[in-house]
Amino acid sequence: MVISRVALLLLVCAAARPASAGDGLLQNGNFECAPDVSQMNGTRVTSPYAIPSWESTGCVEYIQSGTTQDNGMVLAVPEGAHAVRLGVDSSVRQQLTVTAGAYYSVTFSAARTCAQSEKLSLSVIPCSPDHAPSALPIQTVYSTSGWDSYSWAFLATQDGAVTLVIHHADDGVDDPACGPILDAVAIKTLTVPNPPCQEGGSNMLRNGGFEEGPYMIPGSAACGVLVPPMDEDDVSPLPGWMIMSYSKAVKYIGSDHFAVPSGTRAVELVAGVEAALVQEVDTVPGSACRMEFSVGDAGNGCAACETESAPGLGMRVTAAAAEGSTSVAHCSKGDGGSGWERGVLEFKAVEKRTRVVLFSAGYHTRSDGSGTLCGPVVDDVSLVCAASSAPPPAQRRRLLRR
Structure with a gap:
């Protein structure tokens, strides 16, 4: 035996x-x-x-x-x-x-x-x-x-x-x-699908719902998976998106253990202004564009809410593109039950390539006293422009790296 x-x-x-x-x-x-x-x-x-x-x-x-x-x-x-x-x-x-x-x-x-x-x-x-x-x-x-x-x-x-x-x-x-x-x-x-035709009101962003990303090991999924900073030419484990930072990361989370706005995956911005989600798309200069995204909390004890006596302490996500920017506040109780805010940014494209940026405007830690970093959750990011042209097939590899 x-x-x-x-x-x-x-x-x-x-x-x-x-x-x-x-x-x-x-x-x-x-x-x-x-x-x-x-x-x-x-x-x-x-x-x-x-x-x-x-x-x-x-x-x-x-x-x-x-x-x-x-x-x-x-x-x-x-x-x-x-x-x-x-x-x-x-x-x-x-x-x-x-x-x-x-x-x-x-x-x-x-x-x-x-x-x-x-x-x-x-x-x-x-x-x-x-x-x-x-x-x-x-x-x-x-x-x-x-x-x-x-x-x-x-x-x-x-x-x-x-x-x-x-x-x-x-x-x-x-x-x-x-x-x-x-x-x-x-x-x-x-696996990253091509973005739909950019004309006619379709989302120009790749993987805007973050449904495609790194493997989540069952025993570790409750902690999420960090996507660390990368050079612009690196291949991203979060297809379509770059993480711009010196040393900080964003956290890829799943609905089995976290609250997410839609689908089964989302991103928690755990490093404040030190890490940003970035994606570049082809645009037509002068075209009118509308970017939308959802903001909420992961239900992981990350409580933060602005009040008159404590302004600026709540969760807030800033979005920027071309010459426009907007900031969306979310009042979180830390239990994922505070709903979701829908942010909107309207701008005009000024270049043939437009960079979309999302980051947390503040720093947060869990309310359990552990000092563990946490932050707002972003999901369902879309970009629609009135006039644009789809990228030629030769650009597919470059866009996927981005």
Whole structure:
């Protein structure tokens, strides 16, 4: 019986070939299949192939929930009982099978353990020559659990096997073992429909309802998924939208655990004026345009309401496009039952490309005293112009990256 159980475990944890990039956890993506004790020195992994389905380099630790550091800090494991910790200049990697021309979003959970400036760098090998690894800041914690789920996206440039690399390169600490905890690595193939014809009153924005976005891991969905800042040429895990910020993120949320205005997905603006949702569209200069969007709260204890004695403390979302802007206030009780406000911005296009911007005009924290950042929810964003032209097919890739 013991032999049979061991054999079964080996079959489950084995990685005989690259995993097909479907929707869900990667092979041993939650690191619950453990290394053999002969390939470990305490918590330190001593062989590059010790962790089933993964290859590791540098100082990588395999940790268990409840592990305590020398300084007394208990390490938080986001999913299940096990995770890995990436020391300075350390990485884990796994091969995937992808389709050329397809867009993929990677979701993972991470927790900071040492330096305030810890970052994780994600890349795919091989990749397009102009696509450098993306460094995702994880110093700000947006949940009460001590860890967050993050997302990142890439464009597959070839059919077949590629290697996903997650790397920690923070060299600003003295302890080579110091670094973030990594867990629950999943992937999703992104599908983004073309916007409808821009004439005749159709929405010119892609993914205006935010229904397409990164994979939500069931055990982490109650915390949402962070979409971190990105360069304008990066592929977005929230198709159609860029996140403009220096180091802050927005939170992608689902209706299973949060209040959303419509459909099953929305975005919570958790970083105040430090992070903005941005999308660019082709417009005809001089055309009359109307932008609409919904504003509410996520029902997560983020209570904020303006009063005569405390003006400016309520939730407020600012929208800007071309030379116009508007600000929409929402009085939130934090329970998602305060309804939704519909914002409207009318403006005239002045350029052939118009940038639409949405951001929270204030900073908010949950009313439970935890200090957890939160903010207004935006959804159902639309843009209609009286005269415009649909983008030619050659611009499809550029718009999707935006």
